């Protein structure tokens with residue numbers, strides 16, 4: 527059984543492992559701690575058998591943002607990323623009208639994942655990442671989210 531719950535400091539070791547295998551420029555411990563201390567930031571983890579197998583960080587300021595999400599490579603395509611994203615969206619959408627994120631133009635898997643959850647490309651940021659790749663901006667608005675939520679429930 528997979529539980530989605532709030533981050534706890536003892537989760538950091540598992541999260542750093544997931545981060546290392548998921549990104550070419552992984553966040554380090556101090557970046558996570560900095561994000562955690564930021565105003566209006568949410569941090570959820572997915573836990574299975576006492577082990578953290580995925581996480582999501584999101585924020586709500588004027589608009590909402592998905593800051594980062596990753597699932598352990600052995601646990602992907604099992605719906606865990608979707609559980610985390612849905613939980614974050616449900617929390618954000620009651621507070622903001624739009625949720626935004628950036629995804630590397632090279633990260634087709636994540637683009638497909640976000641599209642499946644109703645995010646639409648809304649712009650491009652040239653040379654955004656340290657490796658020189660572009661970021662695709664994606665947005666989800668409240669109306670689209672409610673339509674998708676009805677589809678999840680049907």
Ligand SMILES: CC(C)(COP(=O)(O)OP(=O)(O)OC[C@H]1O[C@@H](n2cnc3c(N)ncnc32)[C@H](O)[C@@H]1OP(=O)(O)O)[C@@H](O)C(=O)NCCC(=O)NCCS
Pocket residue numbers: 548549594595596597598601602603604605606607608609628629630633634635636638639640642
């Ligand atoms: C993106 C990520 C979080 C998705 O997590 P996940 O648990 O595998 O996602 P889910 O199982 O909930 O997938 C939901 C849907 O997204 C799409 N999707 C997810 N991974 C995909 C892939 N590798 N290729 C194509 N479609 C994919 C599929 O439509 C999938 O539904 P399906 O399995 O029924 O076909 C995960 O691949 C990951 O950690 N990637 C590395 C980190 C990363 O790139 N994060 C995003 C940074 S912007």
